[in-house]
Amino acid sequence: MGNKSSDSLLGLRHGPGNSRHRQGGVAPCGTHLLTIAFPADSQHGGGFSSRPSAILFTEIKTGAILDGNAPLPEEEHRGGGTLVDALLHSFRTGADSVAVECGDDRLTYAGLDRWSDGVRAALVARGVRPGDRVAVRMAPGPGAIAAIAGIVRAGAAYVPLDVRNPDARNAFILSDCAATALIGxxxxxxxxxxxxxxELLRTPSGEPAAPAGTAPAPGETAYVIYTSGTTGRPKGVPVTHAAVTALLAATSGLFGFTPEDRWLLFHSLAFDFAVWEMWGALTTGARLVVLPQDTARSADSTLAVIADRGVTVLNQTPTAFAALCATALASDAQLPDLRHVVFGGEKLTPALLRPWAARYGLDRPRLVNMYGITEVTVHATYHEVTPEDLTADDSRIGRPLPGFRTRVVNEDGRDAERGELWLAGPQVTGGYLGRPELDAERFVTVSGGEQAGRYYRSGDLVSTLPDGALRYHGRADLQVKLRGHRIELSEIEAVVRDHPQVSDAVVWVHTFRPGDERLVCAYTANDGEPLAPGRLQEHAGRDLPPYMRPARYLCLPELPRTVNGKVDRAAVALTDPAPRRKAATATDAASGTETYLARLWEELLGTGEITRDADFFQLGGHSLMAFRMQLRISRDLGVRVPQKELLANPRLADVVRLIDAYRAESPALPRT
Incomplete structure (x- = not known):
């Protein structure tokens, strides 16, 4: 698979004794050098002749035990390269290797070089200049990767827009970032x-391309990711080339990525987990296997791609992995190529991993929990899951990546064993786009002493374990992570309050059952009367992406208050949004498939009467819940409806039609 060169750009150069299997192992003594050196190359657009060679030098002194509980290696970062440097190196050393594949479409590194340079030239012809921001609104695929590569080669920053976002949200992002062009x-x-x-740029026209301009410097912006904001509008986080290459350098010695790897691009390009997936592959000369977005919602289809395409590096939120794990265990899937499963995006608990570990063990694939935030460039800590972890119930996020410094700070601003996590280092970003007041709040400069530096205040509560690793507890503010998405509850509340009939609103995450967490909104109406069903869902859907829309709306006579007159969020969260429903059984099907399915939806979704036109996702369903629905239908009715079809047909009437179609050859149970 791919180029077998041993000096991949962001991989360690190591001797024959260097072992990558570190479960309780000892790395060989010595010094590993990670070097990026780029000679001038006039044959590639975005070339090198305009500035001195860029060098990223990382020295890792080894000799310590490198398992999940050991200190990470000491590391010294000197300078930083750019993503353009890394790309051009991969183009030179692995020209004939496959860079991107999606279904039957395969794009080599040479092809990506030509295509992305065509994009670069086309952007320059349209007036894009170094330092500009170019939006990308495309589903993941070879074209989207070529577009992003072309943008950075033009010296601009890419701004990914999720194709599933409401138009109003994307319009705000385009305005806020002052985009100068759009691809898609x-x-x-x-x-x-x-x-x-x-697509036309994929095949060179034969006309001379626009000459390459000045390549971006390490300190210039590579991309801008938008995250949920407290004011009701998302906020942009510009991330530099140097921050991304620092991430890739810090993790290279921990994973030992090679050109032989195949990374799965599982996430939306607008989610910063995709930054790690995409650039982790392309900067090491590996293959990026693109999972279409519709496929990513189906655990069956995702598992098939992982197995059939020989994926070696898989990145998952714990919620997504829960469905994947259940599917793998149910089918006894064989995954011999899978080397690493990296978790991020939300809290990981050992209970989720125990069934997987019992079947597949912890040696291959290795399970790694990585804590991170957009403002510190995707990942900030590393913890390889150990057998001891599985006997406990806490969420270990391990130690900071090389290059990071951390503080655990209590409410008095003093270092403590438990408190808010502060992070400093080369991956910490410069702040928010046009939000100086928020910069002053979240980014703090400490002067003097060993702790001197510029820190990002994460808002996450952690504690220090006896071995020095960090345990994650949760948020200290109104920000939550749900199914991998970072959400400011106050942003949702602001949108709901904008409805002319709503006077106040409170949103929280409610656990309907273990592993089933959804957003719930309690509100007060101006006239005291609940809004008609669907009105608030429709209102929120104009501004909020699907993952930020509450699954339930509860109209309360008033919101409880504390003695200080503030809304008592804890008291509101005690409201039960889901009265207990009788479980659906196969006997319900005696009254017809529709009766059975409506009862099943009431049980799974915890909602009231279900109509034929009800939409599973608008009622608060998600892909993991759809997987549970599939299992129940199979168990109760003996019918297996592919999860992909359930996801593509969310109306109750459509699911009834699917069930009856798949039961056509087994008429034991009556149909509607």
Missing amino acids: TGAAGLPQLTERDL
């Missing part, structure tokens, strides 16, 4: 490369 669909008024234009 939408946003009339901006210079645009349509997907058709992009």
Whole structure:
């Protein structure tokens, strides 16, 4: 698989005694050098002749036990390269290797070089200049990867827009970031490369391309990711080339990635987990296996791609992994190629991993929990799961990546064993886009002493374990992580309050059952009367992406208050949004498939009467819950409806039709 060169750009150069299996192992003594050196190369756009060679030098002194509980190696970072440097190195050393594959479409590194340079030239012709921001609104695929590579080669920063976002949200992002161009669909008024234009650039026209300009410097912005904001609007986080290459350098010695690896691009390009997936593959000369977004919602289809394509590096939120794990165990899937499963995006608990570990063990694949935030460039800590972890119930996030310094700070601003996690280092970003007041709040400069530096206040509560590792407890504010998405509850509340009939609103995460957490909104109406069903869902859907829309709306006569007159969030969260429903059984099908399915939805979703036109996702369902629905239908009715079809047909009437179609050859139970 791919180029077998041993000097991949962000991989360690190591001697024959260097072992990558570190479960309780000892790394060989010595010094490993990670070097990026780029000679001038006039044959590639975004070339090198305009500035001195860029060098990223990382020295890792080994000799310590490198398991999940040991200190990470000492590491010294000197300087930093750019993603363009890394890309061009991969183009030179692995030209014939496959860079990106999606279904039957395979794009080599040479092809990606030509295509992305065509994109670069087209953007320059449309007036894009170094330092500009170019939005990308495309589903993941070879074209989207070529678009992003072309943007950074033009010296601009890419701004990914999720194709599932409401138009209003994407319009705000385009305005807020002052995008100068768009690749994909939408946003009339901006210079645009349509997907058709992009496809035509895949085959060189023979005309001379625009000459390469000045390549970006390490300190210039590579991308801008938008995260949930407290004011009701998302906030942009610009991330530099140097921050991303620092992440890749810090993790290279921990994982030992090689050009032989195959990374799965599982996440939306607008989610920073995709930054790690995409650039982790492309900067090491590995293969990026793109999972179509529809496929990513189906555990069956995802598992098939992992097995069939020989995926070696898999990144998952714990919620997504729960469905994948259940599917793998149910089918006794064989996954001999899988080397690493990396968790991030939300709290990981040992209970989720025990069934997987019992079947597949912990040696291959290795399970790694990585804590991180957009403001510190995806990942900040590393913890390899051990057998001892599985006997406990806490969430270990391990130690900071090389290059990071951390503080655990209590409410008095003093270092403590338990408190808020502060992070400093080369991956910490420069702040928010156009939000100086928020910069002053979240980024703190400490002067003098060993703790001197610029820190990002994470808002996450952690404690220090006796071995020095960190345990994660949760948030100290109104920010939550749900199914991998970072959400400011106050942003949702602001949108709900904008409805002319709503006077106040409180949103929280309610656990309907273990592993089933959903957003719930309690509100007070101006006239005291609940809004008609669906009105608030429709209102929120205009501004909020699907993952930020509450699954339930509860109209209360008033919101409880504390003695200080503030809304008592703890008291509101005690409200039961889901009265207990009788479980659906196979006997319900005696009254017809529709009766059975409506009862099943009432049970799973914890909601009231279900109509034929009810939409599973608008009622608060998600892909993991759809997986549970599939299992119940199979158990109760003896019918296996593919999860992909359930996800594509969310109306109750459509699911009834699917069930009856798949039961056509087994008429034992009556149909509607």
